[in-house]
Each structure stands twice: as structure tokens, then as C-alpha cells.
Amino acid sequence: MPLQKITPEEILYKSIKVFRRRGYYRTKMSDLAKEVGLTKGTFYHHFESKEDVMRKALMASIQWFETSLFSIAFEPQLSSKEKLEKMSEKAFKAFTDNEGGCIFANTILETAHVEDTFIKEILRFFELWKQALMEVFKEKYSNDQLTDVVQQIIGDIEGSIIIMQLHKDNLYLKRALNRSIEML
Amino acid sequence: MPLQKITPEEILYKSIKVFRRRGYYRTKMSDLAKEVGLTKGTFYHHFESKEDVMRKALMASIQWFETSLFSIAFEPQLSSKEKLEKMSEKAFKAFTDNEGGCIFANTILETAHVEDTFIKEILRFFELWKQALMEVFKEKYSNDQLTDVVQQIIGDIEGSIIIMQLHKDNLYLKRALNRSIEML
DNA sequence: GTCTATACACAGATAGAC
DNA sequence: GTCTATCTGTGTATAGAC
Numbered sequence: 001m002p003l004q005k006i007t008p009e010e011i012l013y014k015s016i017k018v019f020r021r022r023g024y025y026r027t028k029m030s031d032l033a034k035e036v037g038l039t040k041g042t043f044y045h046h047f048e049s050k051e052d053v054m055r056k057a058l059m060a061s062i063q064w065f066e067t068s069l070f071s072i073a074f075e076p077q078l079s080s081k082e083k084l085e086k087m088s089e090k091a092f093k094a095f096t097d098n099e100g101g102c103i104f105a106n107t108i109l110e111t112a113h114v115e116d117t118f119i120k121e122i123l124r125f126f127e128l129w130k131q132a133l134m135e136v137f138k139e140k141y142s143n144d145q146l147t148d149v150v151q152q153i154i155g156d157i158e159g160s161i162i163i164m165q166l167h168k169d170n171l172y173l174k175r176a177l178n179r180s181i182e183m184l
Numbered sequence: 185m186p187l188q189k190i191t192p193e194e195i196l197y198k199s200i201k202v203f204r205r206r207g208y209y210r211t212k213m214s215d216l217a218k219e220v221g222l223t224k225g226t227f228y229h230h231f232e233s234k235e236d237v238m239r240k241a242l243m244a245s246i247q248w249f250e251t252s253l254f255s256i257a258f259e260p261q262l263s264s265k266e267k268l269e270k271m272s273e274k275a276f277k278a279f280t281d282n283e284g285g286c287i288f289a290n291t292i293l294e295t296a297h298v299e300d301t302f303i304k305e306i307l308r309f310f311e312l313w314k315q316a317l318m319e320v321f322k323e324k325y326s327n328d329q330l331t332d333v334v335q336q337i338i339g340d341i342e343g344s345i346i347i348m349q350l351h352k353d354n355l356y357l358k359r360a361l362n363r364s365i366e367m368l
Numbered sequence: 369g370t371c372t373a374t375a376c377a378c379a380g381a382t383a384g385a386c
Numbered sequence: 387g388t389c390t391a392t393c394t395g396t397g398t399a400t401a402g403a404c
Binding site for chain 1: 205206207209210283284285289290292293294296297298306307310332335336338339340341342343344346347349350356359360363
């Protein structure tokens with residue numbers, strides 16, 4: 001009976017968890033390895049470098065948001081309100097699960113003025129989020145209002161995630177998500 | 185003629201600048217020393233450790249916000265609107281100056297789930313901000329609304345700082361500050 | 369594919385001359 | 387008070403056995 005082989009998906013899932021809580025720079029390869037249940041040496045068998053792990057982790061996370069959350073905005077059988085409520089529920093779970101908030105916001109604040117290593121991935125996340133919300137709000141707001149309204153909602157949610165982590169109280173995020181529903 | 189002696193205030197001011205842009209963990213003692221124009225060895229003559237520099241930098245920053253910005257909320261000769269406009273103008277400058285956004289938000293996201301080294305200072309900053317805004321908004325909102333409204337405004341501003349740094353466009357912060365004025 | 373052992377680089381902190 | 391030199395710990399990454 002061979003040792004259970006760990007899948008790349010599982011490694012990335014657990015790496016995201018660690019990166020979200022500890023940040024990129026503070027996370028050690030040994031932290032990632034430990035979380036997955038491997039040694040550092042073995043971990044390097046799967047990835048070229050720490051940057052490589054982070055990039056693939058971000059891409060896997062984007063993939064998840066795209067197929068599990070943002071896609072709701074384009075489900076034709078749902079009303080706008082139903083879409084937004086469903087998205088809010090998923091977002092709440094995603095940003096409170098395992099603590100650590102939003103890995104993309106964390107990373108942009110951590111690396112914005114130092115290097116642009118992950119900027120492409122981070123921009124893509126926020127762009128997809130924007131597109132999804134614009135789809136939901138397009139019937140309520142005119143084209144020239146739409147972008148601003150959606151950016152405001154994303155900012156409100158991200159800000160509430162900061163306050164949520166500061167006070168260790170999920171209610172702040174819940175309220176921000178409810179405010180976005182009220183704007184419909 | 186002796187060499188020009190650098191003041192502790194000046195060292196802290198320049199350290200804040202570096203910490204804001206690079207974050208705590210990624211900032212090296214040599215970065216701080218270089219910014220101030222000293223060598224690493226000399227820098228250690230002024231501070232015990234990196235943690236010591238950061239704590240004193242945060243305290244100096246809080247001091248600045250308290251005396252230069254939050255204090256405006258308690259100036260008796262100004263109307264609420266005048267207070268808020270004056271505060272917004274100062275806040276815009278403070279959060280866009282030198283880039284780097286809000287050092288307290290950056291630090292809470294960077295360290296929240298890893299250590300609580302600076303949590304006391306960060307909580308104090310947000311508490312003072314909250315108190316100041318509550319003073320300005322107290323005539324407009326009832327007591328049970330007041331805390332939530334003010335927390336929402338702070339969240340909105342902090343969120344806009346993230347989006348601002350993401351898109352390298354100060355307008356997002358400007359808009360968030362204007363929204364707070366519209367809530368008066 | 370997993371492990372242990374190790375090379376290498378670099379950051380935090382200290383020592384001691386001037 | 388400032389410098390150069392150095393110690394020490396530790397984190398990234400690699401080598402090589404099983």
C-alpha cells in the first residue's frame with residue numbers, strides 16, 4: 001500500500017490558507033510544507049520557488065471565485081436580487097472562512113509599492129469581481145454611474161474586512177454586504 | 185563645526201515613510217538607516233530593535249493624527265460641515281502623501297493573525313478616529329445609529345485606499361471622503 | 369515522491385575603534 | 387554619535403540517499 005499521494009489542488013488550497021493568514025513575505029516554505037504535511041525538501045519537489053507557490057495559489061483562488069461566486073451574476077434564471085443575495089452569502093463565507101480576509105487585498109497592501117510580482121493576478125481578481133457586479137447592477141444604474149457604484153461597493157466590502165479583522169467581529173462584513181443589496 | 189545631529193522626530197518621520205511603503209516585515213533595518221542617512225550600526229544606537237522603531241513610529245503617527253486631524257472635530261468655532269471638510273482635506277493629504285496609504289490598515293492586515301505586537305497602537309488609532317467622527321456626526325444621528333455610521337465611514341475610506349493603491353488613482357479616496365461629507 | 373543534510377545568502381543585532 | 391567589521395540565526399533553495 002503506497003503512501004497517500006497529495007494532489008496539487010490540495011497543496012494549493014492549504015497554501016492559500018497559510019498565505020491569507022500570514023501574508024506572503026512572512027510565510028516560510030516550512031510553514032507551507034508543515035500545513036500540507038510534507039517536509040520542506042519534498043515541497044520543493046512540487047514547486048520551483050515560493051513565488052511559484054504564491055502565483056499558483058492566487059490563480060487557484062481566482063479560479064474558485066470565478067466559477068463559484070462571480071458566475072452567479074450570469075445565471076439567467078435568477079433575478080438581480082437573487083443573484084446578489086447568493087453572491088453575498090458565498091462572499092461572506094469565503095472572506096470569513098479560516099480567517100485571513102481577502103488574500104488579494106492583503107497582498108496588494110503588502111507588495112504594492114515594493115514589487116509588482118503579483119499585480120497581474122490581483123488586478124484580474126478585482127476586474128472579474130467588477131464585471132460580475134456590473135452585470136447585476138446594470139439594470140439599476142446608467143452606464144456612467146455603473147463603474148463608480150461597483151467600485152464603491154467593492155471598496156466598502158474590502159474596508160469592512162479590515163475593520164472585521166481589527167475587531168474580530170464578522171458583523172462588519174455582513175453589514176457591508178447588506179448595504180450592497182440595499183443599493184439594488 | 186560638528187556634524188548635523190539628526191533628531192529622533194526626524195528619524196521616526198522617515199521611518200514611517202519606509203514602513204508605510206514596504207510594510208513592517210519586509211522593511212530592513214538597513215532600509216531605515218539608508219533613508220535617514222545613517223549606517224545600520226548607528227541606527228541601533230537610537231533604537232533597541234526593529235520592533236522598537238515600529239512601535240515608536242506608530243505612536244508618533246498617532247500623535248500627529250491626534251493633534252493635526254482628529255482635534256479638528258473638537259474645535260468649537262467650526263460647524264460640523266466645516267469640521268468634516270477640513271478633516272477630509274487633511275486625511276486626503278495624509279493618506280496620499282508619499283504613497284503607502286494607511287500604515288495602520290497595512291499593519292493590521294500584515295500582522296493580525298500572526299502576532300498582536302502592535303495591536304494596542306492600531307486599535308488606539310481607530311478608536312481616536314471613531315471618537316472624532318462621532319463628535320462630528322452626533323447631532324445628525326441618534327446614539328444607536330452613531331457607532332455603525334462612523335464605522336461604515338471608516339471602512340469606506342480604508343477600502344477606497346486599497347482600491348486607490350490598486351489602480352494608482354487618488355480619485356477613489358477623494359470620492360469616499362466626499363461620500364462621508366454627504367452623510368452629514 | 370519523500371526524506372535528511374547542507375549550501376548559501378542575508379537580515380537582526382553587537383563590538384569596538386574613532 | 388558615527389563608523390566598519392563581525393557574530394548569529396534563519397529562510398530559500400539544492401543535493402543526494404532511500
